[in-house]
Amino acid sequence: GFVGGKSKTERMFEMMDGFLKNDPDSLQKDILHHVEYTVARSRFSFDDFEAYQALSHSVRDRLIERWHDTQQHFKKKDPKRLYFLSLEFLMGRSLSNSVVNLGIRDQCAEALSELGFEYEVLAEQVVNLIVCYFCEIFYFNYLSYMLFLKEGDAALGNGGLARLSACQMDSLATLDYPAWGYGLRYQYGLFRQIILDGFQHEQPDYWLNFGNPWEIERVHVSYPVKFYGTVKEDVVNGKECKVWIPGETVEAVAYDNPIPGYGTRNTITLRLWAAKPSDGCDIESYNTGDYINAIVNRQKAEIISNVLYPDDRSYQGKELRLKQQYFFVSASMQDIIRRFKDVHENFDDFPDKVALQLNDTHPSISIAELMRVLLDEEHLGWKKSWNILKQVFSFTTHTVLPEALEKVPVDLFQNVLPRHLEIIYDINFKFMEELKEKIGQDYARLSRMSIVEEGAVKNIRVANLSIVCSHTVNAVSRAHYELLKTRVFTDFYELWPEKFQFKTNGVTQRRWIVVSNPSLCALISKWLGTESWISDIDLLARLREYASNPDLQKEWTMVKKTNKMRVAEYIEAMSGVKVSLDAMFDVQVKRIHEYKRQLLNILGVIHRYDCIKNMEKSERKKVVPRVCIIGGKAPPGYEIAKKIIKLCHAVAETINNDEDVGDLLKLVFIPDYNVSVAELVIPGSDLSQHISTAGHEASGTGSMKFLMNGCLLLATADGSTNEIIEEIGAENMFIFGAKIHEVQALREKDSNVKAPLQFMRVLRMVRDGYFGFKDYFKSLCDTVENGKDFYLLGSDFASYLEAQAAADRAYVDKKKWNEMSILCTAGSARFSSDRTIEDYAEKTWGIQPCKCPF
Numbered sequence: 001g002f003v004g005g006k007s008k009t010e011r012m013f014e015m016m017d018g019f020l021k022n023d024p025d026s027l028q029k030d031i032l033h034h035v036e037y038t039v040a041r042s043r044f045s046f047d048d049f050e051a052y053q054a055l056s057h058s059v060r061d062r063l064i065e066r067w068h069d070t071q072q073h074f075k076k077k078d079p080k081r082l083y084f085l086s087l088e089f090l091m092g093r094s095l096s097n098s099v100v101n102l103g104i105r106d107q108c109a110e111a112l113s114e115l116g117f118e119y120e121v122l123a124e125q126v127v128n129l130i131v132c133y134f135c136e137i138f139y140f141n142y143l144s145y146m147l148f149l150k151e152g153d154a155a156l157g158n159g160g161l162a163r164l165s166a167c168q169m170d171s172l173a174t175l176d177y178p179a180w181g182y183g184l185r186y187q188y189g190l191f192r193q194i195i196l197d198g199f200q201h202e203q204p205d206y207w208l209n210f211g212n213p214w215e216i217e218r219v220h221v222s223y224p225v226k227f228y229g230t231v232k233e234d235v236v237n238g239k240e241c242k243v244w245i246p247g248e249t250v251e252a253v254a255y256d257n258p259i260p261g262y263g264t265r266n267t268i269t270l271r272l273w274a275a276k277p278s279d280g281c282d283i284e285s286y287n288t289g290d291y292i293n294a295i296v297n298r299q300k301a302e303i304i305s306n307v308l309y310p311d312d313r314s315y316q317g318k319e320l321r322l323k324q325q326y327f328f329v330s331a332s333m334q335d336i337i338r339r340f341k342d343v344h345e346n347f348d349d350f351p352d353k354v355a356l357q358l359n360d361t362h363p364s365i366s367i368a369e370l371m372r373v374l375l376d377e378e379h380l381g382w383k384k385s386w387n388i389l390k391q392v393f394s395f396t397t398h399t400v401l402p403e404a405l406e407k408v409p410v411d412l413f414q415n416v417l418p419r420h421l422e423i424i425y426d427i428n429f430k431f432m433e434e435l436k437e438k439i440g441q442d443y444a445r446l447s448r449m450s451i452v453e454e455g456a457v458k459n460i461r462v463a464n465l466s467i468v469c470s471h472t473v474n475a476v477s478r479a480h481y482e483l484l485k486t487r488v489f490t491d492f493y494e495l496w497p498e499k500f501q502f503k504t505n506g507v508t509q510r511r512w513i514v515v516s517n518p519s520l521c522a523l524i525s526k527w528l529g530t531e532s533w534i535s536d537i538d539l540l541a542r543l544r545e546y547a548s549n550p551d552l553q554k555e556w557t558m559v560k561k562t563n564k565m566r567v568a569e570y571i572e573a574m575s576g577v578k579v580s581l582d583a584m585f586d587v588q589v590k591r592i593h594e595y596k597r598q599l600l601n602i603l604g605v606i607h608r609y610d611c612i613k614n615m616e617k618s619e620r621k622k623v624v625p626r627v628c629i630i631g632g633k634a635p636p637g638y639e640i641a642k643k644i645i646k647l648c649h650a651v652a653e654t655i656n657n658d659e660d661v662g663d664l665l666k667l668v669f670i671p672d673y674n675v676s677v678a679e680l681v682i683p684g685s686d687l688s689q690h691i692s693t694a695g696h697e698a699s700g701t702g703s704m705k706f707l708m709n710g711c712l713l714l715a716t717a718d719g720s721t722n723e724i725i726e727e728i729g730a731e732n733m734f735i736f737g738a739k740i741h742e743v744q745a746l747r748e749k750d751s752n753v754k755a756p757l758q759f760m761r762v763l764r765m766v767r768d769g770y771f772g773f774k775d776y777f778k779s780l781c782d783t784v785e786n787g788k789d790f791y792l793l794g795s796d797f798a799s800y801l802e803a804q805a806a807a808d809r810a811y812v813d814k815k816k817w818n819e820m821s822i823l824c825t826a827g828s829a830r831f832s833s834d835r836t837i838e839d840y841a842e843k844t845w846g847i848q849p850c851k852c853p854f
């Protein structure tokens, strides 16, 4: 009965005037509408921040339309779905990324410009310069810092693992895969790093302070999550079963973040859970008149999703962390099972419809949770439940460091999740029985492989649980895979070689070229004669043909120079240090960790400084000027990492104030390194360092972003670098240092014998207080001297300096350097997350694209 005999859908479509339009006029109208009705400012008078808000809401409307259509389409087709479970997603800012993926950047810019606003300013391409300077000098608290920001970073993760999740979400959407990301909506993301007098201070990152237009609160999508309590025997339908009587219930509420694909209508969901007090009322407390306390206790529930744990190397014994893990896993599993049951009557099809990806061990309790649901709620019995379980999980590990493999004390588990502990014991018992049949009475091996670690403190080895229950165990590079086989999980590899695979990491070219380096993007499209490489990355390889073309080289240099200019402005505003654009910008940005060897870099800078100081004036003409840039956060409890940051500042203070050295050498520490800072710094770098001790970096993804932006790599043959060498050629990189297989033997030698004189000399300068803080740096120097140099800085030092010298020589030959730079971009295709995701889809998850019609 709708007007003119139209169907309801037709009529509604007409009422809404079809889909939102993307021409500048329509966008402008929407922006003004949101200024007036969403932001509630007058459309005749609004500022940058309000314009940002209104623009974001206009973009969000378009995202929501596509997102609804995509979800509707998935529902109709009911394909096998991928659920990507991760405790960390480092999304960064959303505005520019959404605008690029929706293909409306130019239209937005035009719409805004008529209103008197600049798109670049709103999207905060230039990270707020003034503020950082203020932070240094006046120690503005982070609130005033936030006031200057248009959009803050969504920093719900620590480093590579979390940014990888974000890149993979972008690829999943772009390649039309029916996928969901599940995680936690932390109120406080990764801490903000403030540097005072060269020391790191941590400040809370209350990123939601000014609202977040990129999420949609789903009050009706919420699930109870239970903790503590006891387990009882019961009989249901004549069968014995277990019932968990929980001691606490917390409500998980969904916040959906639409993730748009590029060049497609597909827009997938990143669903993050927030903890809210449960609705059920605590009659007893209210009855005893303890009204206030009852409310306070309910509020405590929210703590669960309050704060992201900074990378801590060992989370053992942290109840809140275990609760966070189970909270997000339980809500996600309820959601996944609800979606499955909407269409399917029983669980027979579950493995054909559901793929569950464990991003590291953090979500691995989902294994016990699924088993609990199948056993205790669906009453499928052990055999059937186990058969389903072992077909659905795949596990990716991101480390080779034994201390990063999570263990949970059994006592803690027993208290927080008593029923899950029972299930894990049962899984382990059956696994041990099966293993004994295969390998006999090899007790040493049995005990190494057991999910339960015996000892003074009994632990659950979460990695072992994940391997036993997953159909696939993935490494993040080929080198990592070899190490898993030969060192980390050898026992398991020998038992199930077919379970082990590797999918070399990748990064998305949408964020790391198109969004962060628009001029390079335009240049590539011009020379390739197409923009198709943005979603078909293999086309990038065609740039190789033009690597030595003088015209391309000229334009390439211009792009680099403009990007370097932005970095130089940023450095000056932030630290007052003026840098020369002719200098080579040499960058190392990543988490601060001993194995990543920022200390090697700083010692190398000291050596360079020392050499310049000792040169004849005439010789100095030959020195290639350098700006050495270091950035990264040290985990709050990691003393040595914090000392590395302080050393960097102390050395910078001396060098940067030495007029005798001038532009020949500068050292700069960029504070509060995050995704947005990376977007600024990476395009403006000439050389970047990836210098971990061989055998320690599982993959490394920063290198891939630099590569895409035509930045040369100075690196050790570690992690994914080995594969980068295959693509780019060692002759176009600066590779140095011990190889993975040499490290062990080197460690066994006395390190003082191997460390060259130059190394001892620079270390002595630090020890003797040349840069001040003599006592403070003593323990730092001790980590690399006196036979203790675990990360082999001493033995790699000479070849590090040689590689640096080779980079200097190459930089002088501009033509050659440009050619190498172009070859880096051209050779980066293999390191797109599109390739990684296609690989996972085919070899691990068994999912197919499900494209929503336009």
Ligand code: H2P
Binding pocket: 158, 159, 160, 161, 164, 398, 399, 476, 505, 590, 591, 697, 698, 699, 700, 701, 719
């Ligand atoms: C970690 C590994 C990297 C790897 C990344 C993604 C944990 O990240 O150390 O080698 O590339 O995961 O798999 P990172 O150290 O960069 O924070």
